[in-house]
Amino acid sequence: MKGIIFTNFADFIGEAFGLVVWQNVLDATALEADGSYVGTMTYSDSEFMTLFSSACEHCQRDPIQMQLEFGRWLFPTLFSKSPAAVKLIDNLKEFLFSIDTIVHVEVKKLDPEAKTPSLNCVEIDENTLCIDYLSSRGMGYLAKGLIEGAANHFEQKANVIITPSDNPEKFKLVVTLHD
Numbered sequence: 740m741k742g743i744i745f746t747n748f749a750d751f752i753g754e755a756f757g758l759v760v761w762q763n764v765l766d767a768t769a770l771e772a773d774g775s776y777v778g779t780m781t782y783s784d785s786e787f788m789t790l791f792s793s794a795c796e797h798c799q800r801d802p803i804q805m806q807l808e809f810g811r812w813l814f815p816t817l818f819s820k821s822p823a824a825v826k827l828i829d830n831l832k833e834f835l836f837s838i839d840t841i842v843h844v845e846v847k848k849l850d851p852e853a854k855t856p857s858l859n860c861v862e863i864d865e866n867t868l869c870i871d872y873l874s875s876r877g878m879g880y881l882a883k884g885l886i887e888g889a890a891n892h893f894e895q896k897a898n899v900i901i902t903p904s905d906n907p908e909k910f911k912l913v914v915t916l917h918d
């Protein structure tokens with residue numbers, strides 16, 4: 740997992756729950772990287788999962804709720820790092836189509852070590868999109884939180900229904916856009 744996810748998670752916990760809580764999370768967790776992360780570096784997925792579980796315990800949040808809250812919080816930071824063409828998009832629907840076809844493609848071009856989830860997006864009808872999440876990280880609820888953060892950014896009302904599958908790597912996200 741890229742360092743940018745670690746550094747933002749640290750900032751999120753510090754901001755939402757307090758810096759002391761983040762320090763306690765670090766102190767209570769056996770870490771390879773000693774708790775200091777650099778955005779452009781890559782760290783093991785298991786290091787992130789260990790930190791994430793420890794943070795859930797210290798903050799008394801269940802992992803689903805924590806992924807949702809972190810995703811909503813994270814969106815503006817990731818959006819600010821989007822390719823220039825994507826920053827010109829002014830609506831949620833077009834933006835959601837661009838994640839798998841432009842945003843994450845550009846991320847991997849710039850950084851071949853990045854492993855972004857597959858987020859295939861299909862239009863069901865004018866106001867409904869179906870997004871298939873696939874990633875060994877199994878962080879479908881983080882994707883849901885990010886989509887909700889995106890709706891907020893575009894000032895568009897949207898309802899996101901997530902359905903897990905038998906495979907922990909796959910989730911279905913149905914996004915309904917409202918006027």
Ligand code: HEM
Pocket residue numbers: 740741742743744817818819820821822838842843846852853854855856858874875876877878879881882883885886889
């Ligand atoms: C609603 C929009 C987005 C969704 C749903 C989304 C979804 C995700 C998820 C769930 C992850 C966690 C890793 C995983 O599940 O495998 C991730 C990783 C990542 N995303 Fe996105 N993303 C969005 C927008 C963006 C934007 C705007 C950028 C900006 C350039 C971005 C860059 C990245 C990067 C750098 C990673 C880390 C990859 C790694 O650790 O190897 N994403 N994305």
